Amino acid sequence: MKKDLIVSIKDLAFGYAERQIHRKINMNFHRGKVVAIMGGSGCGKTTILRLIGGQIKPTSGQVEVDGKIVHEQGRKGIYELRRKMGMLFQHGALFSDLSVYENVAFPIREHTDLNEAVIKDLVLMKLNAVGLRGAHNLMPTELSGGMARRVALARAVALDPDIIMYDEPFAGLDPISMGVICDLIRTLNDALGATSIIVTHDVTETFAFADYIYFIADGIVAAEGSPSDLKKSQLPFVKQFIYSEKDGPVPFHYQANEYISDLGL
Amino acid sequence: MLTFFENIGRGLRLKITRLGAATRLFFTIISYSSESFKRFNLTIREIYFTGVLSLIIIIVSAFFVGMVLGLQGYYTLQKYGSSEAIGVLVALALVRELGPVVTALLFAGRAGTAITAEIGLMKATEQLSAMEMMAVSPVARIVAPRFWAGIITMPLLASIFSMVGIIGGYVVAVPLIGVDEGAFWSQMQANVDFSYDIVNGFIKSLVFGIACTIIALFEGYDAPPTAEGVSRATTRTVVTSSLAVLGLDFVLTSFMLSV
Numbered sequence: 001m002k003k004d005l006i007v008s009i010k011d012l013a014f015g016y017a018e019r020q021i022h023r024k025i026n027m028n029f030h031r032g033k034v035v036a037i038m039g040g041s042g043c044g045k046t047t048i049l050r051l052i053g054g055q056i057k058p059t060s061g062q063v064e065v066d067g068k069i070v071h072e073q074g075r076k077g078i079y080e081l082r083r084k085m086g087m088l089f090q091h092g093a094l095f096s097d098l099s100v101y102e103n104v105a106f107p108i109r110e111h112t113d114l115n116e117a118v119i120k121d122l123v124l125m126k127l128n129a130v131g132l133r134g135a136h137n138l139m140p141t142e143l144s145g146g147m148a149r150r151v152a153l154a155r156a157v158a159l160d161p162d163i164i165m166y167d168e169p170f171a172g173l174d175p176i177s178m179g180v181i182c183d184l185i186r187t188l189n190d191a192l193g194a195t196s197i198i199v200t201h202d203v204t205e206t207f208a209f210a211d212y213i214y215f216i217a218d219g220i221v222a223a224e225g226s227p228s229d230l231k232k233s234q235l236p237f238v239k240q241f242i243y244s245e246k247d248g249p250v251p252f253h254y255q256a257n258e259y260i261s262d263l264g265l
Numbered sequence: 266m267l268t269f270f271e272n273i274g275r276g277l278r279l280k281i282t283r284l285g286a287a288t289r290l291f292f293t294i295i296s297y298s299s300e301s302f303k304r305f306n307l308t309i310r311e312i313y314f315t316g317v318l319s320l321i322i323i324i325v326s327a328f329f330v331g332m333v334l335g336l337q338g339y340y341t342l343q344k345y346g347s348s349e350a351i352g353v354l355v356a357l358a359l360v361r362e363l364g365p366v367v368t369a370l371l372f373a374g375r376a377g378t379a380i381t382a383e384i385g386l387m388k389a390t391e392q393l394s395a396m397e398m399m400a401v402s403p404v405a406r407i408v409a410p411r412f413w414a415g416i417i418t419m420p421l422l423a424s425i426f427s428m429v430g431i432i433g434g435y436v437v438a439v440p441l442i443g444v445d446e447g448a449f450w451s452q453m454q455a456n457v458d459f460s461y462d463i464v465n466g467f468i469k470s471l472v473f474g475i476a477c478t479i480i481a482l483f484e485g486y487d488a489p490p491t492a493e494g495v496s497r498a499t500t501r502t503v504v505t506s507s508l509a510v511l512g513l514d515f516v517l518t519s520f521m522l523s524v
């Protein structure tokens with residue numbers, strides 16, 4: 001019987017050189033769920049994904065993936081864990097010198113000894129799942145933003161990962177592509193029996209399809225719950241975010257001197 | 266006043282830090298090399314990009330350098346009545362100095378910049394991060410093959426440079442000016458020593474190959490992931506490689522002449 005809890009973050013703190021980003025984060029991700037991490041730009045959402053993937057180490061606290069503490073793994077151990085993960089980067093991050101087909105085939109070629117015929121079937125299957133089987137001959141530069149992200153998604157799930165991480169999957173997409181990606185996240189999650197972790201600040205989409213949502217602010221989890229719980233929340237921060245009010249607990253102005261004194265009056 | 270010295274100190278410390286980081290990259294590459302040798306076709310691909318595609322500029326430059334050497338050499342040598350020595354002069358100048366040095370300078374401009382820009386852009390567009398997240402080491406997959414390709418390519422390009430340059434010198438000296446053909450080649454054969462001149466030239470180009478490639482790779486790998494960052498890194502590749510090549514050339518030459 002597999003453990004139900006696949007990723008858990010305990011008392012995590014992290015900072016770059018002089019700037020503290022996370023102070024104390026606690027999160028749990030259960031198998032089969034679509035979980036969203038929300039928060040303003042620069043609050044450290046992408047950083048959490050990098051911590052889960054073991055690209056950076058926490059200052060204190062820990063991230064546990066499938067029962068293993070990520071920062072205690074050596075290179076081999078981390079690579080082993082990463083093979084259970086797929087990640088969709090903010091702008092797709094397709095390899096620009098490889099065709100769509102070769103991009104999706106890349107992880108398969110690197111990690112398996114399958115023969116060319118099997119690889120071809122797998123790649124076309126994955127591309128078919130994102131509706132781009134017909135585009136397999138194109139180069140990444142020939143794709144629109146939404147298509148590139150779908151190819152990247154096909155590549156991320158090429159080895160049937162247990163955990164799929166999405167970094168702002170909707171940013172910069174037209175409404176149609178956005179809907180397509182939304183549906184894909186849900187279908188892929190359920191078809192693979194995977195766990196999806198979605199970093200985003202698109203309220204409407206996220207509230208429509210996530211199972212659970214974490215809000216981060218000031219380096220801690222400011223609120224969490226299912227979408228319906230959060231909608232009822234009276235926390236000012238959550239209300240500001242959901243109803244996109246300009247000013248609130250999250251100020252419109254970046255920290256500054258008194259306006260009057262800056263103007264020299 | 267203090268800030269002036271502070272700035273010098275800070276600049277110096279930054280340079281030393283970068284040198285240290287580049288050295289670390291060098292050893293990381295070495296430690297990942299066995300992994301990338303298993304997929305030698307990746308290195309072959311890079312040899313094509315850095316080597317074969319640099320051939321045109323190498324051959325054309327070499328031909329002109331050889332012709333100029335022939336002209337300049339002839340006008341000086343004939344004053345001393347030894348214009349048949351033109352073959353030796355051209356060959357030694359090319360094999361010992363101009364071949365390795367000019368090739369390295371051209372390499373930095375042609376292949377080095379391409380390497381820096383490519384790796385810098387791959388970093389800026391998160392391709393390297395994506396690779397890491399797919400449990401594939403970018404050093405093994407991207408950096409190491411380019412490193413070995415550079416090292417293999419540079420001595421080959423330098424020897425092609427020397428060879429074409431000698432042909433250029435020959436074209437000027439023999440058919441154009443009318444130096445005796447037999448004297449041209451026989452003097453060259455008698456006075457160019459394989460183990461001394463040719464091997465030393467080879468060693469130089471090998472060292473330049475390591476320096477230019479590691480500089481280009483490091484600048485790309487270390488570039489800030491922005492358009493401006495990558496363009497600055499590309500410029501730095503040319504400047505640093507050129508200075509490194511000229512400096513190393515002086516050091517190597519003084520060692521070789523003192524042996």
Ligand SMILES: Nc1ncnc2c1ncn2[C@@H]1O[C@H](COP(=O)(O)OP(=O)(O)O)[C@@H](O)[C@H]1O
Nearest residue numbers: 016017021039040041042043044045046047048
């Ligand atoms: N490599 C880095 N070095 C220093 N600071 C960084 C680095 N990467 C990100 N940051 C900073 O960390 C903060 C959090 O970044 P990130 O996790 O990307 O935010 P977001 O929530 O928008 O995804 C940002 O303010 C960013 O400027």
Ligand SMILES: [Mg+2]
Nearest residue numbers: 045046167168
């Ligand atoms: Mg981000």
